[in-house]
Amino acid sequence: MTHADITLEQRAQGALMGAYIGDALALGPHWYYDLDALRRDYGAWITDYTDPRPDRYHGGLKAGQSSQAGIILDLLTQSLTERGRYDEADFCRRMDQDLFPQLDGTPMNGPGGYTSQSIRETWRLRVREHRPWGQVSGLADTTEAAERILALAIRYALQPAELARQVSANTLLTQHDTTVMAMTVAYGCVLGSLVRGEPLDAQTSDRLMAMVHEGSLPFHAVTSTGEQTPPPGPEAPRQAGQFPSPDALLTTSGILRAATDPDIRIEPAWKASLVYGMPCAVYHQFPAAYYLAGRFQGDFESAVLHAVNGGGQNQARAILTGALAGAIGGIQAIPDRFLKGLEHGDQRLAWAQQLARQTAGSVNAPAGN
Template sequence: MTGTPQDRAKGAILGAFVGEALGVGPHWHYDLKELRRCHGNWIDDYTTPEPGRFHDGLKAGQNAQAGFILELMLRSLIERKGYDEANFCKRLDNDLFPLLDGSPRSGPGHYTSESIRHAWHRRMVQKQPWHNIGGAADTTEAMERTLAIAVRYAAEPALMSQAISNNTALTQSSETMLSMGVGYGCILARLVQGDALDARISQQPLTWITTGALSFEPVTTCREAPDHPELPLRAKRHIVRDALHAASDIAAMAGDPGVHIEPAWKISHLYGMPCAFYHLLPAVYYLAARFSDDFESAVLHALNGGGQNQSRAMLTGALVGAQVGLGGIPQRFLNGLERADELQQLADTLTSQMPG
């Protein structure tokens, strides 16, 4: 673990943008022979999508829609000096939804995920209020934007957990998704604070649960959740404890000399290549723990595993970026990332607002 919390926070933010952009070209190849035919035996840099593929029209180094929404979140957090749900929702209403038409292949990045399409339909067609928008998608879109919340509130677990829960619930109403999002946020927050991604990574978050520091009630108790006056508490009952134990167990496996997964990209075959969180998160935790000091290896193995490799690389990039800091991200990835200077300035501003 290197640098200050601010440097690790910048690494997490830029690592997410890098991972997401790396997935633009080879996204959603479930036939690995076809993936290799299109992009070679080992993808090691940004690529341009082939005609007719997802994100067709983007160029190598550009971000797709997850990156677009993450940037909206960053700008909202910066402008409001913290999570302001009304401001973030206004940005979706004004800056994202007018660019969509409800179909998958529309909008920034030329592809719109299921949860965002559902939110667009409920909001723009049915004219529903934001508190009645969330759908049942079991994918990781919310984690891909709330990772910025985890970074911003890395030292403030009550605000972090409540903001992640509330923001996730805007588009995904499942309590399981809220739990997984808070769990991922807790792990990322501890990495920003300097913990190692090993078998002990969940110790502090589990202590937060025991002491009531997280803004929700565990399902194993009858204790009421501690509301925070700055945020509305939309969802009170989560199973974050299991999400945290899973991260520790997988991190321990990554460091176990008796476990051999070679090459490492085959972790996506072990846990599954599809889009649901229960396929993606175990692979993300494994790669981020195994390559804790090697950003390039982590994101490239996430990428070369095929399937939903864009989300896998984005979430892995955030976790490893938080471990190596901004300086640990290879310069060639930053040089090749479109608008990298502007994105880094956003990360600089966000981290300047973090409590000392």
Template structure:
């Protein structure tokens, strides 16, 4: 039996490991170029080339996505949960002064689109926090909110409201919010002890019916038509739901079915990145992540390495896959070499233990 604390620790450390694994071979869209630089199979931390996105970092060092996740975990520990005003102050005081609105600069060697937009809006134009969200269609809110999903794993309603609020600070598209909450809810169920299998979406949909997740839903069980007006369950809190449809909650089961269907073959598994798409957009990232995390639910090493070797936006793919598999296998089953190879091993382990003690 894997304890909840081991699953939570596996999720957070799995995310840090996945993010650090991607520092070297990040954003190679020509797989032949990536293989020429790093060999036919990347199986460990690597140092980025000087002229690449994270040039100057060492093998096993986290970059900006990992730094922001670390800051979010510290915020949750200090505030005993998510506090929007305190989060904004932390960003104003501790992060935004370190970036400049330029891509190839800032902590981790590269600054993401949503953070560049945030800097221009908040620092250069001095806009209030409720006017700084941009239109990035990427996973940047998911990445930092991994810690929030772990913290609120037993309270899906608090998880969904806090993550929706935090996501809306930097990304204005409601669909991005929906998919961010969907991934976070999947991670929460895995921390609870569920598996990423074909039944997981039914459990998420039950949470919608129970008023715990703010998605609009009109179907009855198994996506059948409503059997009368009383079948539409809309809580007093959500009305028609913050999010227009629950489709983001349904996707994980389809990817999990593909992973176990003998008639569906993606070989080698890293080619899931080609099947679902190598670019950064959230709608490319999540299907590949769910597929790999379901296929390698018992094998952390195989899962993160196939996520990594698919190229493209492999850093995020590996980070998100690492969190989902880490939650399923638990921290003790993460290979020791991935822990030992982290540059900030002691600090990240201590931080993770402190967060886990809070849940």
């Protein structure tokens, strides 16, 4: 099947299911920074869902189950499919009622077996200090928000300006560092472009930058087309939510050029985790995900398994890579064993199908619907 034969609905389904699958594939071998220990516990190459060891981060869970990232993605996806649009109050209500009562503020607790720094900070401010939503975000530099906003990027793929607005608003609920926000929104913009059917290539950044210059994306264009220096005179005031530079959008194409340059090879590809960094921060995770999805165009299995086998924060890497690779190849590119082995796979596929229909029907919808 060629790229042109993949429908919008198939790309949208592939993106959402790819994220869920990436999360579950990394559940067992999550956070092994000692790669020798990873190989001793799971063998030379992980190919499928695995049980976490009882002494590890997700001990007690079983192969095919989700981490807390997948569970939070459930909350946002279910809200989107039931409401037909992003309803921030509804999503926050689900967090308050369905997630927070199961947390106690410690890391090794809660659904999925581990609660991230970002969610712990939000829980503390919301539950312990009784602050309202909008005043509970923290400074964690992880991809926590990106692991859920990908559902918004799918839903608003045909409305790029609305995509950026909603992704920015949802990210701000739990993370307010401007670099984290810029890189998260940029990832959402890239994923949305893939769901629309645009390729992941060296021109991806150029296409997104064209939207910046026309005012569709909230990044501050330091230079105008063809200029090498900022234009003279005072710069225009920035609106709330605008980011200081477009660099987060420019990252993608540079990495794609490296992935396709015959003189630049990372062999085996899982060592992208060593090149870009194994830790949790956004500046390690997004580049590795772009590299793996770009290198294995249309090969979902290779992209995600190299993300998993790279160790470190492989769960975030696999979620982000899985969404990109699923959008590129469509739902039909995902091996059947991954779909069948995923807990709640049928329900999540039904949500993916419904979200895809909403995405396809949004082309003539007004903003916010």
